Amino acid sequence: MSVDEISNTLRNILTQIRSVNYNATVIFTVSPVRHLKDGFIENSQSKAHLLAAIHAVVSNKSYYFPSYEIMMDELRDYRFYAEDMIHPNTTAINYIWEKFQKVWLSPDTSKIMNNVAVVQKGMKHKPFNPSSEAHLKFLKQLEIKKEQLQNQFAHMLF
Secondary structure, rough: OHHHHHHHHHHHHHHHHHHHHHOOEEEOOOOOOOOOOOOOHHHHHHHHHHHHHHHHHHOOEEEEEHHHHHHHHHHOOOHHEOOOOOOOHHHHHHHHHHHHHHHHHHHHHHHHHHHHHHHHHHOOOOOOOOHHHHHHHHHHHHHHHHHHHHHHHOOOOO
């Protein structure tokens, strides 16, 4: 697709989003994953077209987050890639996520996400002794944390 075709498609997407929620914030990004099935040059050209199109449409309440640039520039060393040498590894994903979080998520939102993560991790816990007093206490505390979150966010299901 040409830059103009991509730009028009993105404008249409923004129009549809604004028709549902005029005040919605839209964050564009370009995947840091290289799509090499068509070749290195084609991947670079495709990313360049996407970047140009996004920057042509970014305006009021729409923004660009540079995940692609972070991966290519800050994390350019191959130690930040998975074994396939194409996908970002866990370290890179966490690094990019932390950058995104600092810019786009409020401290309150980050705290809520951490609380949800604690509950989800607790629910996956496999006890050594399911009937032990320590495990029963753990389950009680976990249930309290779940209830606190569900009282605050009725739509949240665990």
